[in-house]
Amino acid sequence: MSAIKVEKLAYSYVGLEQGQSVKVFEDLDLEIEQGTFVAILGSNGSGKSTLAKHFNAILLPGGGKCHVYGMDTADEELLIPIRRSVGMVFQNPDNQIVANVVEEDVAFAPENLGVASPMIRHRVDNALKQVGMYHYRTHAPHLLSGGQKQRIAIAGVIAMEPRCIVLDEPTAMLDPKGRREVMETVARLNKEKGITVVLITHHMDEAAKADRVVVIHKGVVRADGRPKEVFSDIDYMHELGLAAPETVELCHELNKLGYALPLDLLESEDCAQALYNALGGN
Amino acid sequence: MAPILEVRNLTHVYSAGTPFEHRAVDDMSFSVQRGEFIGIIGHTGSGKSTLMQHLNGLLKPTSGQVLLDGVDIHSDKKFTRQARFRVGLVFQYPEYQLFEETVYKDIAFGPKNMGLKAEEIDRRVREAAKLVGLTDAQLEVSPFDLSGGQKRRVAIAGVIAMEPEVLILDEPTAGLDPASRAGILENIETYRKTKNATIMMVSHSMNDVARLTERLLVLSGSKLAMDGTPAQVFTRADELLDMGLDIPDVTRVFLRLKQLGLPLEPVYTIEQAVAAVKKLKEGK
Numbered sequence A: 001m002s003a004i005k006v007e008k009l010a011y012s013y014v015g016l017e018q019g020q021s022v023k024v025f026e027d028l029d030l031e032i033e034q035g036t037f038v039a040i041l042g043s044n045g046s047g048k049s050t051l052a053k054h055f056n057a058i059l060l061p062g063g064g065k066c067h068v069y070g071m072d073t074a075d076e077e078l079l080i081p082i083r084r085s086v087g088m089v090f091q092n093p094d095n096q097i098v099a100n101v102v103e104e105d106v107a108f109a110p111e112n113l114g115v116a117s118p119m120i121r122h123r124v125d126n127a128l129k130q131v132g133m134y135h136y137r138t139h140a141p142h143l144l145s146g147g148q149k150q151r152i153a154i155a156g157v158i159a160m161e162p163r164c165i166v167l168d169e170p171t172a173m174l175d176p177k178g179r180r181e182v183m184e185t186v187a188r189l190n191k192e193k194g195i196t197v198v199l200i201t202h203h204m205d206e207a208a209k210a211d212r213v214v215v216i217h218k219g220v221v222r223a224d225g226r227p228k229e230v231f232s233d234i235d236y237m238h239e240l241g242l243a244a245p246e247t248v249e250l251c252h253e254l255n256k257l258g259y260a261l262p263l264d265l266l267e268s269e270d271c272a273q274a275l276y277n278a279l280g281g282n
Numbered sequence B: 001m002a003p004i005l006e007v008r009n010l011t012h013v014y015s016a017g018t019p020f021e022h023r024a025v026d027d028m029s030f031s032v033q034r035g036e037f038i039g040i041i042g043h044t045g046s047g048k049s050t051l052m053q054h055l056n057g058l059l060k061p062t063s064g065q066v067l068l069d070g071v072d073i074h075s076d077k078k079f080t081r082q083a084r085f086r087v088g089l090v091f092q093y094p095e096y097q098l099f100e101e102t103v104y105k106d107i108a109f110g111p112k113n114m115g116l117k118a119e120e121i122d123r124r125v126r127e128a129a130k131l132v133g134l135t136d137a138q139l140e141v142s143p144f145d146l147s148g149g150q151k152r153r154v155a156i157a158g159v160i161a162m163e164p165e166v167l168i169l170d171e172p173t174a175g176l177d178p179a180s181r182a183g184i185l186e187n188i189e190t191y192r193k194t195k196n197a198t199i200m201m202v203s204h205s206m207n208d209v210a211r212l213t214e215r216l217l218v219l220s221g222s223k224l225a226m227d228g229t230p231a232q233v234f235t236r237a238d239e240l241l242d243m244g245l246d247i248p249d250v251t252r253v254f255l256r257l258k259q260l261g262l263p264l265e266p267v268y269t270i271e272q273a274v275a276a277v278k279k280l281k282e283g284k
């Protein structure tokens, strides 16, 4: 079953002044299977956030269709079930803060989507623990540090328990440990609960953890496949303003010295082993 | 040489006397020489942004001092105002900095406040825009109609246009795609060299700070935990991991190679890694 199905999507932002408009998509097709973990990559302004906002009906197609779990996002009657199915973490967590107390903020979405109160308490506590912010539950969200706000936003979507989670650069402000924890949480939700995960990121090592990587460039899908396949075409990634994980970049540079290292080593252990063999260590 | 910035026993307590009282900066001392490129790393909530906002006088110390060119930043109002121009701060979230109707006006805001002439403002706006990779067409749109990464460029350009002696960047590359990240960081390095400016960059990217900076300040639990070269800091891998930080990816690969028995020195950047492999090959 497809979680998200975008067909012939067209979208333009219309400026305040008449006649000014920015065309983002002309004819985009993309299907995301229920239960998969998909990373979306692309340079600044390529259309990632615009696309993501179609997935829970914040934006409506200017042309073509967007279906989530078979529901047409253009059908106003379906707005609540659509928002209940697809939870979203926005690029800037500040825009997402709605309450003056952390736990109320995290409870906001499930409350609005009609989750029963006793359940909410449990979900909120659980979500805050998962992102390591339980201790801050009575704090004021706007007085938190950048990374702490980001964790609260992630807790908010975890507490909703949607079938599909869309995260727009959720780790941009997190320290290395926080990034690892968020990636583990996301992977767990995907593996254990079968939640579909759509992760927009500029961190190539995070995309490497996905089942599938989709690269968007100027509103067009330019690469789509397993992380190993997509990243090993490193020259193409560079051409699109992107990169490969550091281990692949390292092998690529070393190959210029005449080595023939494979370009699909995404883990440092695999990279070290291959290098060890190439350097005549064994 | 006299330091451009000196931080003496700096302490900052937020919301004093409330249940949320928090000592975000606890007795930090260090000094910064003109022309240095310093990286600041530390876990979420360790006090990085709080510390940075003291360096241009935006926050007032609870106790301790910040000296700019030997003078206390808060010694008199006029000096504090000048300090805002001499020490430019790019905020962690660019949205805090954007408020004008066009990108051009936004970038021009700082230089205009400094009382510069129109042609000089124009030159600076265009130069700064170029440095961060904004096109002429983008100068005419509203900053609110830009993508996340594009907004960040505007925020960086707005501070660079003031041509500060000290440029403080709080997570400048968060949200930038890999190519623009590399490009903008390179241009910032050029800015440092041509203007003999001082750069202080807060970052969660161990790869970036290893590649660019000559000195790292490591914050942990509101304290200054380490102050040294990237090589000195990254050899303390276990402590860094305990603090929620990390080592560069290539460093990890090379540590493993050494464990496997290859005679390799530690490296922190891909460039160093390539040089080390070359040397090993030639040595054989």
Ligand SMILES: Nc1ncnc2c1ncn2[C@@H]1O[C@H](COP(=O)(O)OP(=O)(O)OP(=O)(O)O)[C@@H](O)[C@H]1O
Residues within 6 Å of the ligand: A013, A014, A022, A024, A042, A043, A044, A045, A046, A047, A048, A049, A050, A051, A091, B144, B145, B146, B147, B148, B149, B150, B175, B177
């Ligand atoms: N509210 C808006 N009004 C007008 N144009 C917009 C608006 N939001 C985005 N755009 C434009 O649409 C294009 C796509 O923007 P989008 O935010 O989807 O990019 P993105 O891929 O998410 O980029 P980033 O990596 O920087 O977050 C950009 O050219 C941007 O300038």
Ligand SMILES: Nc1ncnc2c1ncn2[C@@H]1O[C@H](COP(=O)(O)OP(=O)(O)OP(=O)(O)O)[C@@H](O)[C@H]1O
Residues within 6 Å of the ligand: A143, A144, A145, A146, A147, A148, A173, A175, B014, B015, B020, B021, B022, B024, B042, B043, B044, B045, B046, B047, B048, B049, B050, B051, B092
């Ligand atoms: N106005 C405030 N009142 C109370 N506590 C605050 C206030 N502002 C910040 N804090 C707290 O001070 C601590 C340090 O915050 P700061 O923003 O300096 O951290 P940081 O190192 O920049 O973190 P990050 O990497 O997440 O951006 C955090 O624990 C934060 O919750």
Ligand SMILES: [Mg+2]
Residues within 6 Å of the ligand: A048, A049, A050, A091, A168, B147, B148, B149
């Ligand atoms: Mg975006």
Ligand SMILES: [Mg+2]
Residues within 6 Å of the ligand: A145, A146, A147, B048, B049, B050, B092, B170
């Ligand atoms: Mg901060």
